[in-house]
Amino acid sequence: MPRPEQSRSADGRPGGVQAISRAQFAAITKAAERENVQFESEPSDGAPTHVWHKGHILAGADVADYDIAELTTHGAEIVRHLDGSEQRPGRAKLLRLHENETRSAWQVAAYLNNLRGLEGKFSVNNLVHVAHTDGVNFCPADEPFPVRPYPETIPYPPPQSGDGGAGVRVAVIDSGLSPGWDVDHPWLTDGPAEVSGDAEVGTYRPDGRIEAHAGHGTFIAGVVRCVAPAATVHVSNTMRWAGSMLESEVAKAVIEVLDTKPAPDIINLSAGCVPMHTHDGKGAPVSLPMLDVMNRLTRPDCHTLLVTAAGNDGSGPDDVWFFPAEYAGYPEFRDVVVAVGALRQDREGRACFSNYGGWVTVYEDGEKLVNAFPPGPFQYQEPLGGTDCVYHSPSLYDGCSCVTAPQKGTVVRSRGMAEWSGTSFATPVVVGRIAERMSRGRQFLGRPRAAMRDLRRDLIEIEDSGDGVRLPIFPKRVPTG
Known part of the structure; x- marks a missing residue:
């Protein structure tokens, strides 16, 4: 059977998530900046529990082309992958928000998901981890x-x-x-x-x-x-x-x-x-x-x-x-x-x-x-x-x-x-x-x-x-x- 509804903390974050340390976040940020990628996080300072791609959102594979066109008129455009390759059709689409957008990527995705017919079709581009610098989370569980x-x-x-x-x-x-x-x-x-x-x-x-x-x-x-x-x-x-x-x-x-x-x-x-x-x-x-x-x-x-x-x-x-x-x-x-x-x-x-x-x-x-x-x-x-x-x-x-x-x-x-x-x-x-x-x-x-x-x-x-x-x-x- 599908997973039941997730328990959540009072501030809306999933329960049980370990924070990423300041040192880890700094190391990740420095490495990503070499490829012109910046992040937003929750919370926005200190040791975040979530990190995602700044100024970008994801649209699900089932979001129709006309929806993408409508988004484009509001300043969102499909971008290439980090290696310069074009995104493939039939998959989740990475969209760059207009540089004048004042809302965070999370706020934009949340707004779109509340529009009729688009519920649950947008997300932020989360950061995936295999290692950490300091503060225990994800993989691995300790230091070697x-x-x-x-x-x-x-x-x-x-x-x-x-x-x-x-x-x-x-x-x-x-x-x-x-x-x-x-x-x-x-x-x-x-x-x-x-x-x-x-x-x-x-x-x-x-x-x-x-x-x-x-x-x-x-x-x-x-x-x-x-x-x-x-x-x-x-x-x-x-x-x-x-x-x-x-x-x-x-x-x-x-x-x-x-x-x-x-x-x-x-x-x-x-x-x-x-x-x-x-x-x-x-x-x-x-x-x-x-x-x-x-x-x-x-x-x-x-x-x-x-x-x-x-x-x-x-x-x-x-x-x-x-x-x-x-x-x-x-x-x-x-x-x-x-x-x-x-x-x-x-x-x-x-x-x-x-x-x-x-x-x-x-x-x-x-x-x-x-x-x-x-x-x-x-x-x-x-x-x-x-x-x-x-x-x-x-x-x-x-x-x-x-x-x-x-x-x-x-x-x-x-x-x-x-x-x-x-x-x-x-x-x-x-x-x-x-x-x-x-x-x-x-x-x-x-x-x-x-x-x-x-x-x-x-x-x-x-x-x-x-x-x-x-x-x-x-x-x-x-x-x-």
């Missing part, structure tokens, strides 16, 4: 903790042997591959199948320290290959603004991957956003570009499976709408998208940071995973450490990532490996499981959705030892080698 290099430290999940994932193509829509990804990480470089990708943008700060958002795509690729060592993996650098990108651009990147020949079997998207409401608040907030992705996935000629993170707000079951993972809770999209929540280290309950609810397909190991990370010095930016969990008081369990993190300002040195937590990293564990199942028998080659349906039969439910919520999980961890 460097560990001894391989082989002194073995990745977790550990590298598998054999041909698991053979013949399976995985696309990772993320931050690219960081420098040093192919040094002393044999699970990423050995074997007949290739790991490739775009170079990560801005891995290091001017002072030589590792940026807070860096290494996300590399870590994810490493997890996939540990679970499915023979899978082919390609990592894009779509999320190039300090681990973030506009919703319209992320949807474009996913659809372009789906349009390649041959298309990948599985897309790993360890990212998402909580859209800002731009209508009367009834039902779900609008996520027009992600709806385009869902409609593309459900075309008869499409066989790709989208596996995406459930988000790290520590909220649920109806306190937060995190897209595109939310679409796994809609019956019409259940077969094309998998939403992955995170288990804590002992697998006896969900990790404190994981979003949860009936829309989450499966929960997988997501706390203190170990994999490849850029080498160099890293300074902790988050105000964590101490005795209080960021998400729950009292803590759901002892030893969660929130209360074991180093204090802000601590500087450590990475030698190419790190421990990291988040639904971001539970997601590639599930991707690896699907790829392994696809390669196990010919009946699943080229059929990732059928492989996932088969895996669903393995799921069991456990009662979360923290608060009694029931969680679908795989009965066993990924094998230890």
